[in-house]
Amino acid sequence: MSSLKSTIRCREITPADLEAVADLLTRGFSGRRRGYWLEGLRRQAAREFPAGYPRLGYMLDHDGTPVGALLLIYSERKSQAQPQIWCNLSSWYVAPAFRNYAPMLTKIAQRLGHVSYVNISAARTTWPIIEAQGFGAYCKGLFLSVPALSHTERRARVEIVSGDSAMIDGLPADEAALLLRHARYRCLSIVVRSERGAIPFVLQPARMRRGLIPLPAMQLVYCRDVADYAACAGAIGWFLAKRAKIAVLIDANGPLPGLVGLYTERRGRKYFKGPRRPRLGDLSDTELVVYGP
Incomplete structure (x- = not known):
């Protein structure tokens, strides 16, 4: 030694x-x-x-x-x-x-x-x-939502953001850059446009493991607030269903209001240390996107 x-x-x-x-x-x-x-x-x-x-x-x-x-x-x-x-x-x-x-x-x-x-x-x-x-x-865990079973806002439409887009109407510059950057990481960057305005999301195909329902799923990587996802879940769900994705995994500490699905603590625990507590619904620029699921 x-x-x-x-x-x-x-x-x-x-x-x-x-x-x-x-x-x-x-x-x-x-x-x-x-x-x-x-x-x-x-x-x-x-x-x-x-x-x-x-x-x-x-x-x-x-x-x-x-x-x-x-x-x-x-x-x-x-x-x-x-x-x-x-x-x-x-x-x-x-x-x-x-x-x-x-x-x-x-x-x-x-x-x-x-x-x-x-x-x-x-x-x-x-x-x-x-x-x-x-x-x-x-x-403490994950909420496996089935968004197509949730409420759909009137006249909501989903717009895909590609990695070579020049700009994204309705989003501040730093948030637009986040969506563009993650699209280049091969994530699914989208904007839901409705009467509430332009609402950004980033999702990624999930790596399903034992202990979770084996549905074709996506992982929520970024949203401004989980409540935004709940409000847009119906539109996102039908958009994903057309692409053979049924469920969306969301970081959670319990069942999420306004969403249909299942909460589990068998997977998904995440830790922090330092001056700021991370918020749920933001895994941007982490190993999940840089390395993949």
Whole structure:
């Protein structure tokens, strides 16, 4: 062990490390292929991110070889006071022989007090560890809605936003940019236009797992407020039904008023740590879209 101490260090992941980090994560996550990791890492390396923060995250380097990695996806969100920095802690893995050095990764990744950290894919077995690190659950489960069974607003129509659109009428510039950016991530960005105005949404095909009804489903990635989704659910439901999608998964802490569906806590718990509590209905610029479901 003393020989390892002299050669191992924690450093930022660079674009030159992508192939080796993809190999490491493929070994660590048996359900993911190497192509999934490499494509996601390349997408993360190319995306815009706040200056002064890691582009990709940190790795444990043993003689030039990654033996541990923690991916960090930084984003900046606008507010009335000042920009808010958010960080999605994603895809943590350390090779068994180097597990004693794992705290080096988690400590350096959470050291900034002004950053709001989120973990949206914590396995149930890791919940006690995450909570011991000071994280609290902001989302306890998922609501599987069947939107076509909900109320449809009069004269509501759904408009698809493509990644090469020049502008989106009726939306502020930052929100339009979010929809365009996520369309380029191969999400489904839409605007529902009705008497209430232009209401934006981002959805993505869901990866259904054991414990949930196996319906063809989408995941709600972004909305201004879950109440907006409830108000537009009928129009969205018929739009999705024509594309062979029946259900929409929504982060929730219980059954959602105005929606037909099922609430479960078997999946979907999400954690945060920092000055701002995330709101339900916003998973934009997280691993869910950068890497895929």
